[in-house]
Amino acid sequence: MIELAQLFRDMAWPIAILIAWFAGEYAYQWIKLPRISTYAVVGFVLAPTQIGLLPQTQAPMLLLANIAFGLMLFECGYRINLRWLRANPWLAASSLTESALTFVAVYIIASWFGLSLANALLLATLSMATSPATILRIINEQRSAGQVTERVLHLAALNCVLSVLAFKIVVGFVVLQTSGSLWQATYSSLIVLVMSLLLGAIAGALIPALLRLTKRTGQDCTLAFTIAVIGIVALAHSLKLSPILTALMFGLSARHHRIVLATSQRGFGALGDLLSILLFVFIASSLEWRHVTAGVGLGFAIIMARQIAKIGGITLFAHLSGISLRKGVLIGVASTPLSAFVILVLEQTRYLGISLVDQLSSLAAAALSIEIFGPILVQRALVWANEVPDRKEF
Amino acid sequence: MPLEAFKTSKSLSLGVELELQLIGLSDFDLVAASPDMFELLKRQTFPGTVTPEVTESMIEIASDVHTEYLPLLAQLGKMRDALVRAGELLNIGISGGGTHPFQVWSERRIFKKPRFKEVSMLYGYLSKQFTIFGQHIHVGCADADEALFLLHALNRYVPHFIALSASSPFVQGHDTLFNSARLNSVFAFPLSGRAPFMLRWNDFEHKYFAKMEHTGVVKSMKDFYWDIRPKPEYGTIELRVCDTPLSVERAAALACYLQALSKYLLERNEADPVEDDYLVYNYNRFQACRFGLDGTVVHPKSYEQISLREDILSTLRRIQPHAEALACSAALEHIYRTAHEGSDASYLRREYVQRGSVEGMVDSALQRFRQ
Numbered sequence: 001m002i003e004l005a006q007l008f009r010d011m012a013w014p015i016a017i018l019i020a021w022f023a024g025e026y027a028y029q030w031i032k033l034p035r036i037s038t039y040a041v042v043g044f045v046l047a048p049t050q051i052g053l054l055p056q057t058q059a060p061m062l063l064l065a066n067i068a069f070g071l072m073l074f075e076c077g078y079r080i081n082l083r084w085l086r087a088n089p090w091l092a093a094s095s096l097t098e099s100a101l102t103f104v105a106v107y108i109i110a111s112w113f114g115l116s117l118a119n120a121l122l123l124a125t126l127s128m129a130t131s132p133a134t135i136l137r138i139i140n141e142q143r144s145a146g147q148v149t150e151r152v153l154h155l156a157a158l159n160c161v162l163s164v165l166a167f168k169i170v171v172g173f174v175v176l177q178t179s180g181s182l183w184q185a186t187y188s189s190l191i192v193l194v195m196s197l198l199l200g201a202i203a204g205a206l207i208p209a210l211l212r213l214t215k216r217t218g219q220d221c222t223l224a225f226t227i228a229v230i231g232i233v234a235l236a237h238s239l240k241l242s243p244i245l246t247a248l249m250f251g252l253s254a255r256h257h258r259i260v261l262a263t264s265q266r267g268f269g270a271l272g273d274l275l276s277i278l279l280f281v282f283i284a285s286s287l288e289w290r291h292v293t294a295g296v297g298l299g300f301a302i303i304m305a306r307q308i309a310k311i312g313g314i315t316l317f318a319h320l321s322g323i324s325l326r327k328g329v330l331i332g333v334a335s336t337p338l339s340a341f342v343i344l345v346l347e348q349t350r351y352l353g354i355s356l357v358d359q360l361s362s363l364a365a366a367a368l369s370i371e372i373f374g375p376i377l378v379q380r381a382l383v384w385a386n387e388v389p390d391r392k393e394f
Numbered sequence: 395m396p397l398e399a400f401k402t403s404k405s406l407s408l409g410v411e412l413e414l415q416l417i418g419l420s421d422f423d424l425v426a427a428s429p430d431m432f433e434l435l436k437r438q439t440f441p442g443t444v445t446p447e448v449t450e451s452m453i454e455i456a457s458d459v460h461t462e463y464l465p466l467l468a469q470l471g472k473m474r475d476a477l478v479r480a481g482e483l484l485n486i487g488i489s490g491g492g493t494h495p496f497q498v499w500s501e502r503r504i505f506k507k508p509r510f511k512e513v514s515m516l517y518g519y520l521s522k523q524f525t526i527f528g529q530h531i532h533v534g535c536a537d538a539d540e541a542l543f544l545l546h547a548l549n550r551y552v553p554h555f556i557a558l559s560a561s562s563p564f565v566q567g568h569d570t571l572f573n574s575a576r577l578n579s580v581f582a583f584p585l586s587g588r589a590p591f592m593l594r595w596n597d598f599e600h601k602y603f604a605k606m607e608h609t610g611v612v613k614s615m616k617d618f619y620w621d622i623r624p625k626p627e628y629g630t631i632e633l634r635v636c637d638t639p640l641s642v643e644r645a646a647a648l649a650c651y652l653q654a655l656s657k658y659l660l661e662r663n664e665a666d667p668v669e670d671d672y673l674v675y676n677y678n679r680f681q682a683c684r685f686g687l688d689g690t691v692v693h694p695k696s697y698e699q700i701s702l703r704e705d706i707l708s709t710l711r712r713i714q715p716h717a718e719a720l721a722c723s724a725a726l727e728h729i730y731r732t733a734h735e736g737s738d739a740s741y742l743r744r745e746y747v748q749r750g751s752v753e754g755m756v757d758s759a760l761q762r763f764r765q
Binding site for chain 1: 418419420421425426427429430433434480482483484485501503504506750
């Protein structure tokens with residue numbers, strides 16, 4: 001006889017993905033709601049602590065989510081043109097400014113709400129990052145092109161790197177405080193950083209070389225890069241390195257060995273779509289309702305401060321860096337999505353033996369609302385900037 | 395609307411228009427960047443004219459009216475530098491080339507301007523397929539009859555310009571085996587090809603244009619996509635068969651080759667053009683598009699088969715004195731080198747083999763334009 005409880009447990013994720021996919025398509029057709037917003041709603045509702053269709057997070061799901069995120073970060077890194085920063089130093093300046101302003105603003109607010117020094121610092125570093133995954137999904141979904149599109153993507157990649165760097169340094173500092181071991185502190189910050197970057201750089205040189213060897217350079221390289229991303233994310237995950245930095249670095253380094261994804265495979269095609277459902281459902285399902293209600297005040301204070309800091313930092317240099325003030329503001333608006341890795345990082349710190357999760361859970365409210373509303377703001381910013389093709393156009 | 399009067403302009407004066415590619419440096423694909431470019435360009439005075447084109451990944455520059463090679467080249471160089479500088483701030487590369495080698499036509503976006511939207515609705519996918527990049531050269535004519543004479547006298551030289559400017563070997567990611575694949579896209583339009591054989595403006599106006607207008611097919615000269623067409627409001631004829639070359643040096647040289655050739659023809663150094671010259675026109679045009687400088691053309695009067703490269707070299711010898719009179723020998727020197735070393739299309743094919751990808755080829759084209 002079939003045991004129903006067992007069946008539900010086994011089918012939880014397939015059913016969740018089916019529901020999320022259908023709801024996503026339906027809402028997109030109906031009111032043009034970005035698909036990933038719907039995935040977040042579905043994930044949150046089905047979470048173990050809400051309806052409870054989805055089981056408590058298991059390690060394999062975390063790895064899959066990391067891979068999904070890794071693919072998007074790779075693609076993001078692959079589209080970054082570092083020479084642009086040299087040609088237009090004002091862009092680099094606006095990146096550093098908006099990141100620094102965000103850090104300071106969030107730190108002040110967190111301290112004001114009574115968080116400990118370590119927690120306030122961690123929160124401030126995590127808030128610096130704009131989610132490259134969200135940005136990239138919306139850009140691909142809307143087929144947008146223009147300065148807001150280009151810049152928000154570049155700024156997201158940059159502040160993501162800055163954020164991970166700052167985060168790891170603060171983690172080192174926290175580990176030093178709690179364990180007193182200088183080695184452990186250095187390992188969990190500097191060594192992890194260097195090794196993550198190194199792994200990505202090596203892969204970025206190795207894979208294009210392999211592709212040359214197989215004489216597949218002129219053709220579609222999507223499969224090769226997918227396999228490589230899965231491999232190095234799994235490796236980084238297993239070595240407790242930063243999969244985020246590794247994947248981004250891989251993309252950046254592969255790009256400079258100049259083999260480009262076929263345009264038809266933007267976003268890794270159907271595989272990318274599938275993994276993005278999984279990722280965004282997973283992220284939202286790790287949020288708990290009781291945390292959401294508990295941390296509302298702090299969460300929204302942080303969102304507001306972060307938004308103002310980002311719009312301010314970017315708009316300040318808009319004219320100098322060659323765009324209108326209006327587009328500057330819109331880039332700031334599109335930078336709303338907090339990086340999904342906030343949660344992934346939180347998950348991984350559990351394995352690191354530091355229990356920051358519960359203390360930082362006040363971010364849940366901010367994270368949830370931004371998972372849902374962030375994509376809508378990105379979409380609106382791109383539409384207001386006239387960078388999305390007219391739907392009526394032939 | 396009746397045909398407007400043909401304005402008089404200085405005989406053999408020149409104007410050059412170049413349609414250029416806007417390329418996203420993130421992935422080397424065409425990018426819908428012209429609105430952002432205009433936003434930035436309007437902050438300073440532009441050393442020439444710059445206008446939007448039908449899709450947002452194209453931009454068009456036009457020179458002032460020139461009579462000599464060096465000032466024309468200097469102005470084209472200044473416009474190039476202004477565009478490259480603006481592009482650098484926006485992560486946009488500016489490139490010549492008749493086609494973008496791997497753009498997907500359905501990804502293109504129509505510039506938000508009523509005429510472009512109308513054209514897009516009428517022609518459907520053709521208008522997006524029309525994301526191709528040409529060089530237009532205007533030659534000033536003292537009167538309308540001189541313009542029509544020159545237009546038809548040039549018929550046998552049209553393949554020269556196709557082969558020398560050819561820079562569109564790849565379309566949608568694949569080698570087409572053509573040197574100028576761009577012209578195949580132009581041919582898809584119903585009113586493309588050659589102009590009707592009439593040598594008197596009066597005849598052209600009343601026996602052709604008025605009748606065509608009466609049929610409702612055309613409203614103005616703009617609706618004709620001929621290889622060479624008269625442009626009454628400027629008092630010029632406009633040669634439209636050239637691909638945009640990869641460098642402004644070649645663009646200027648082509649313009650002055652046409653200038654010297656026009657002087658030679660206007661001084662009646664050859665037998666007058668007749669309707670039967672056009673018997674071989676489409677065949678020769680195909681040879682030039684497909685094989686470039688290696689093509690074989692049929693002489694419209696003697697019907698002898700000649701190598702296109704040989705024909706160009708002997709033409710250069712014939713018009714040399716006229717070039718000297720116009721102070722454009724340096725331009726002919728450039729054309730001579732091109733005929734020997736090969737066109738931009740062969741350069742692009744070599745780069746493709748060396749770099750191993752179409753993206754690498756675009757990168758080479760970008761570098762070449764900056765030089």
